[in-house]
Amino acid sequence: MSGKITVLLLDDEAIVGRRLKPALEKIGCTVEVFEDPRRALARLAEQTFHIVVTDIRMDDIDGLQVLEQVKKTSPATRVIMITGYAMMALAREAMELGAFDFIAKPFTPDDLRAVVARAAESLGLAVTSSTSE
């Protein structure tokens, strides 16, 4: 994994992807957005991403299952969990399963950019600077 930072963004609410994709592109990430976890997992089986940003509560497959799958196939991928139902037990479980970070909604694009920048840095990559919104 090298070059431009690749991000897979998974959230079953379309607005989240619409809002966050340009925010991450501003710092030089190449972002693919998915609303359906099955399609996201299929894409993850085809390609390795530097960073996966996933919602936790989704129908059929939840974010923790996505996290487990990503860690199985690509342990170096940094997985950032986002949720509107944050609780201590869930946060601990996500960290135990190998999440890089856990963010509670609502958050600002700047908050996510900061976490993505840290995740990229931990992989030896650097994001490009951007002006905050």
Next chain:
Amino acid sequence: MAIIIIAADRYQPAFEIARQTAERLNYQCFGRDLLNAAEARYKLKADQLLQAFHDYSMLGLSRRQRTRYLAYVQEQTLSALPEDRAVCCGLGAHLYVRGVSHVVKIRLVSDVKLQVEELAKEVGATPARAQKLLVRSAKRRRRLAIDQLHLDEDDPSTFDMVLNLDQIEPAEALNAICETASYRKFQPMTYSLQCLRDLVLSARVRALLIEQYPEVRVRSEHGTVVVEIAALKREKQKKAEAVKQALAGHPGINYVEVHVIRDIFRQAVESFR
């Protein structure tokens, strides 16, 4: 890295374990000493503040005093703690960090006989009398934690780990604590750090208002502070404004919302006049 909070029946042996844990992990260590800084601020000595937890006097503190002292200890403790890499012993700290996933809460249990002996020496009482004082103080403390913080200290699930120092040597306890704190689930994350910041801000605001509004409840989220106070209907507007005024310019606060609930006790008193 995590924050480790140690609650114990006997402070000194627990503090020694806390100190050694901090030394081994290269963390900062905090104990009752941090209350010394509260003296100038709240005009109360550390010993007086600690009475909120360990009150062996005959009548004890009033409910209002106990609540206020607890709010001050809570504020002092949360304000002093760094966001990670710290060990804190005593001060009821385990009660203030509810929901913060990177805090490891440890309870060290020890023989009641030893506690009774220590207290008998401290207050110059017979062992039988010391035992009674100990039980009464524990009851008061438990009630306070349930009333004010909705946490039952006697419930082991309040803690991440309970160690019995009668059965486990301090060195083994030290190893167990250090190993547990290294678990990935106790590592800080954006969410848990924000939870801690919210709790610190709530504690600061509550400590600021509690003398004037003894029943005040405070909740914070990302700099938005929700304050709940009790007042008579006719005072509602005035008191809400006074709270907003008191918090104006306070660091970390972006917005204040004041909920005024009806003070039924004062209302009842006034209706009998």
